Amino acid sequence: MKNIKNICIIAHIDHGKTTLSDRILEITGAIEPRKMREQYLDSMDIERERGITIKSHPLRVFYKSKKGELYEINIVDTPGHVDFTYEVDRSMAAVEGAILLVDATQGVQAQTVANTYKALEHDLEIIPVINKIDLPNANIEETESEIEDLIGIPRDEIHKISAKEGTGVEELLELILEKIPAPTGNESNKLKALIFDAKYDKYRGVIIYVRVFDGIVKPGDKIMIFSNRQTYEVSEVGAFTPEMTPTKSLKAGDIGYIIAGIKEVSLARVGDTITSAIEPIETPLPGYQEIKPMVYAGMYPGVPEYYEELRKALEKLKLNDSALVYKPDHSPALGFGFRCGFLGLLHMDVVKERLTREFDMTVILTAPNVEYKIILKDGTEILINDPAKFPEEGEIQEIYEPYIKLSIITPPEYIGKLMNLVQTERRGVMISTENAGHERVVLIFEVPLAEIVFDFFDRMKAVSRGYASMDYEFIGYRKSDLVKVAVLVNKEPVDALSIIAHKSKAYTVARKLVDKLAELIPQHQFEIPIQAKAGGRIIARSTIKALRKDVLAKCYGGDVTRKMKLLEKQKEGKKRMREIGRVSIPQEAFLAMLRIG
Ligand code: GTP
Secondary structure (H helix, E strand, O other): OOOOEEEEEEEEEEEOHHHHHHHHHEEEEOOOOOHHHHHHHHHHHHHOOOOOOOOOOOOOEEEEEOOEEEEEEEEOOOOOOOOHHHHHHHHHHHHOEEEEEEOOOOOOOOOHHHHHHHHHHHOOOEEEEEEEOOOOOOOHHHHHHHHHHHHHOOHOEEEEEEOOOOHHHHHHHHHHHHOOOOOOOOOOOOOOOEEEEEEEEEOOOOEEEEEEEEEEOOEEEEEEEOOOOOOEEEEEEEEEEEEEEEEEEOOOOEEEEEEOOOOOHOOOOOOOOEOOOOOOOOOOOOOOOOOOOOOEEHHHHHOHHHHHHHHHHHHHHOOOOOOEEEEEEEEOEEEEEEEEEEOOOOHHHHHHHHHHHHHHOOOOOOOOOOOOEEEEOOOOEEEEOOOHOOOHHHEEEEEEEEEEEEEEEHHHHHHHHHHHHHHHOOOOOEEEEEEEOOOOEEEEEEEHHHOOOOOOHHHHEEEEEEEEEEEEEEEEEOOOOOEEEEEEEEEEOHHOEEEEEEEHHHHHHHHHHHHHHHHOOOOOOOOOEEEEEEEEEEEEEEEEOOOOHHHHHOOOOOOOHHHHHHHHHHHHHHOOOOEEOOOOEHHHHHHHHHHOO
């Protein structure tokens, strides 16, 4: 086992993780570069196109050191997006070391720092590497200062490479052998393996990616998944070379895959422990958590008749995505659909996109919400993630909302604009600032999650001309002065249009709501008051004036066809209307409302 090295690569998007893996595969002669690219990159088109790899296959290569010894090196991927921090954590639990890869033209980014701290918590040996040194605009010295200041690694320990040209990559492999500790563990102990990823395959069922810590697993073995006590018979084990290649067994220290007839990924979740069904271990590996969605939204089929198809599509997606949760829901405005929970906004986009591409489904997503914790007057505690279901003001004792610690790394010239964005517009509070090198500042805030789920990332990029990067982590629920802004159309409450807002913003939100609605609801024969109510009082009002004449008055008597046409048209229009009391509200109005935050 001493000749195994297990590592992960920590890198910001586009800092060169894939290029470095390519080069390592090439140097170790694992596979021809061209074939590899097709292989390695096939997994998820959507992520590729967006430049975000959620996770790619691990790699196993053999490398003969300069001293002539043969080593097995396993490289595990870490997702590069804040939605997937738990997966990063579990990938790190599967290895002994990390390569911290920083692009010399871009410097250290917020997520790189967060992930490096995480690696330190896992006691990983870190090898800092500056990439793209071949580029004329590479700013090596500044990048060195940033790594030194932010992560506390002395600059003389930083290795420099060009993953593209191959400069320094072989030396990096030697450094891995020298610095990364060999895995510990014992083949003769009972089986103990960590699930650090799982994929669903149409033909083979779930493929579990594991790191074996103790014992051996081979085809024919009976295994048990610790958290749910389900048992399965192993049909295949193997390594990623990078394609899945069957092996006789996986032993303590190894990284590879297990196939055991598991039907869906939610039965073999990331972070769970695999042991022998015959001789199970008593305590699982530490750190297993059920992943909890952070962001919720209503999802409705573009055409109501496709509800059943949407249900089937979600069921299939769930096979491969244990983080997705959904339950049937109904909205008076949008009909039958689902209330879905996601890890974050990117996860939500990926699900929506996959529904379109893989299932040909167009869906309507409502504005994302967070989950509020409400203590009712009678002492019961409830969780609400749909504003329409918010209890009445009089029943509520206290409301709590999720808070995050937000870190932003930015060139100093954008500090003012970013502070304004977070503090003035988004209820954030600055906790600290810190210089990193000469060209970067780290800003730390505490902010309600609800304030960043909607368009924050784009706004941050806009005010910093794309230079700022962010990372966040959930820090807990905090008591908050929130109110439900309810809407009344012609004095009738319309639940689907309710919004949860902070008291300080309630008036502005209410004003926007009533004005927008007044614009979108067509005139009727009578006057329609549109009101917004919060804390038991009307806080904004707008009025839609009555129509003076009815439509037919335009056709002076005789022309029957024209009259018919007009009536037809009116009927068409009515189909997409929802009746609320005596008022017809077009569906577009509901959708537009759902996007006001
Ligand atoms: P994601 O998978 O999207 O997270 O990106 P990544 O970190 O895998 O980056 P990738 O390897 O795709 O590299 C991003 C871009 O940088 C590509 O256009 C590479 O060709 C380029 N690149 C990577 N390494 C180097 C390098 O050493 N020198 C130069 N000049 N370009 C590089």
